Amino acid sequence: MTDLFVFRNTTVEPLFGSEGVRCSGYGDISDPGEEAAACVWAYTLPVGCDIGAQIREADSYIDRLRLVLDRIGPARMCYLFTLACPYVLPVESGSGALRAAVARYDAALYAFAAARPNVRVLDFASFLGRYACGERIDWRHWFLARTAVSPRLQSDFRHWFAAERRAALMQRRKCLVLDLDNTLWGGVLGEEGPEGIRIGGDYPGNAYLLFQQGIRELARTGVILTVCSKNNEADVLEVWERNPELVLRRDDFAARRINWRDKAGNIRELAAELNIGLDSMVFVDDNPAERELVRRMVPEVAVPDFPEQPYRLPEFLRDMADRYFRIYALTAEDRAKTEQYRANAARAEAARGYADFGDYLRSLGMVLTIRRADDFTRPRVAQMTQKTNQFNLTTRRYSEADIRRIEDGGGRVYTLSVRDRFGDSGITGCLIVADGAIDTLLLSCRILGRGIERAFLRTVLALLRREGVATLSACYLPTAKNGQTARFYDREGFTPVARGADGSVRYTLDLTAADTAVDACYTIECE
Known part of the structure; x- marks a missing residue:
């Protein structure tokens, strides 16, 4: 073709x-x-x-x-x-x-x-x-x-x-990892103090100010901001609190590693905390030695060369945005992404206060809204198929036109939205049924770890059974990133019928006998 x-x-x-x-x-x-x-x-x-x-x-x-x-x-x-x-x-x-x-x-x-x-x-x-x-x-x-x-x-x-x-096709990197000294501001904080760093006013402070304004605009479009800096954390918290010229402050960052450990290890920790792939991150640092370390130790991370002179920052900002973060149109989920990741950090903190995981899940007050895709949600569905890698059983990439073509051919496209007492995660899952099979089942990494995938699947299976569907097939297609889903269908009662040399598995399910019960910790809304 x-x-x-x-x-x-x-x-x-x-x-x-x-x-x-x-x-x-x-x-x-x-x-x-x-x-x-x-x-x-x-x-x-x-x-x-x-x-x-x-x-x-x-x-x-x-x-x-x-x-x-x-x-x-x-x-x-x-x-x-x-x-x-x-x-x-x-x-x-x-x-x-x-x-x-x-x-x-x-x-x-x-x-x-x-x-x-x-x-x-x-x-x-x-x-x-x-x-x-x-x-x-x-x-x-x-x-x-x-x-x-x-x-x-x-x-x-x-x-x-x-x-x-x-x-x-909504394909771009997700996360910007930022150094601080001589990157977001001029000078070294530990030597010059909160009022001594260069930000705003005359050159070079005005160049760093424009750079921070541009970074804030990237965050508005859904880019996750994090900090990876060799500094005393108390000093950084103080400058965020006291310096009035700063555009970016503590609450603008979804996660941070401010310590004296190597930055490659810190970046791996940030990726694990946010539950995103290293290949979705871009690392910005003025120090060429730090950039080279990250390039060698975590080659999946994009590491652009930082300009030697602050007056080059506008060109660097534009090139970085064009190369890594360009997107055709924003969804509501894009605009709320930083807040959603901060909410995830709050959930993780709350979980540490519970000895029983079930008690923690019940405390969240989770509401799962499942509806068929429409003109407003198809762009988000297409975006998720292009970007979601970890919990994605087949990793098939679709455009909006592809989604519409599936629907026109009789397919069903379901979306999942999740909210709880910490906030609204927006549309973070989709399940596509076409030609008697689950073509796509995926969930954003932001909602994993709470059993939501099981409740979503079981609710859709119940809807299909109510519509008269008696049997359903499915498959798992392995990739370098979706290994966590390899046994998902087995755990949900699907019967394996064929296994490929590449690790792929085809399944079938008798819907008339399938267990579609959903735990009471989830409130289900179907529209």
């Missing part, structure tokens, strides 16, 4: 390459590329000197695109490039007609995306805008092969396009 089908009006093969890619004819929309997993609309403004003709052509693209999207339907992901202008003759500088045409075109793209969950707009014009006019277009290639965008941009384009696709 072809990965991409590209609708184009110029030669784009040097940018996309040929492996897994097929292109339309120039301006041809008759072939919908039905064999492709996804489509790209990669039209650019016509190269030429007649601005009036360019405007008319840009306006005509909107109707062509509408026809293409109608033919493709909702089942495949479609990436629409904003309108780039490789070459425009700047004669009438006071006229805004061409700019208005480009704006109309781009507005139409965003309107299509708002109305169709399988459509994503990628800002190709901004990508091309990074380069001077002489770099955007290679006239030899244009006249010989109708290549509007210079082949010399191939490497940059492929990096950009891959990052944009990951963002569209």
Whole structure:
């Protein structure tokens, strides 16, 4: 199956390459590329000197695109490039007609995306805008092969396009691990005291202030913030309390390791405390020796090079956000993530006060809400399939369009939301049933360790039995990260019917005899 089908009006093969890619004819929309997993609309403004003709052509693209999207339907992901202008003759500088045409075109793209969950707009014009006019277009290639965008941009384009696709599929790193001295502020706290560190005011304090503001914005988008610093913890708590210039304070961090132990070990502890994978973390530290240690000892962690001069911090911040944390659209769960992890820390602290684990579970007052997916929750379901690795029986990755296609084919998609006396964890689980089988069963790491997975499965099994389903199959597909789920179906009474050499197991379940009882410590709401 072809990965991409590209609708184009110029030669784009040097940018996309040929492996897994097929292109339309120039301006041809008759072939919908039905064999492709996804489509790209990669039209650019016509190269030429007649601005009036360019405007008319840009306006005509909107109707062509509408026809293409109608033919493709909702089942495949479609990436629409904003309108780039490789070459425009700047004669009438006071006229805004061409700019208005480009704006109309781009507005139409965003309107299509708002109305169709399988459509994503990628800002190709901004990508091309990074380069001077002489770099955007290679006239030899244009006249010989109708290549509007210079082949010399191939490497940059492929990096950009891959990052944009990951963002569209909600794939990004989860956690930012931050040093403090000469990273979040200038100077060494232990030597200069709470008032002596450089933050705010003149340079370099103003550079660190902007950096902290940017980090806070990443946290607003769901990035988990943690601290890993060689310092006296009492000194750090004091500066968080006393220094009025700080943007980031104690409550902005979901977890911290402030001690004199090696940072590789501290990072492993942070990952264990938050119950996230090391490969979901990014470590930022001004000290090259510390960065090299982490690279060697925990290679799963991303470790970008920190700038030597504070005035480089804005560029570093933008590059880090683009490389590791870009996301197409935020969900409610993203915005609440730091608070949810802090609530988990409070739960762990409360658990230590109980000798009996059952008493602890009953004290939480857990409410599990199970409902079918809808237009509001499908983006979150798709995001969870892309990101959840530990409690994920099959680790199948789906887009919103894939989820809708499963539903259109008669599948059932259930979501799980969890709340208790410490807070609301939001949508943190999903179970997909298709073609008489459990296709996907996953739970966010934030709600593991409380038996919720068992209550969720049993409730859905009861719902299926009520709808007349008598038998159900399921499978476990092993990965490097989901070993904890290897015996889950066995414990829940499923019967193994086949085992693969790779460790996979296929199961069946007689629903008429299945145990679907749920412990009284869970209040179940089905909507």
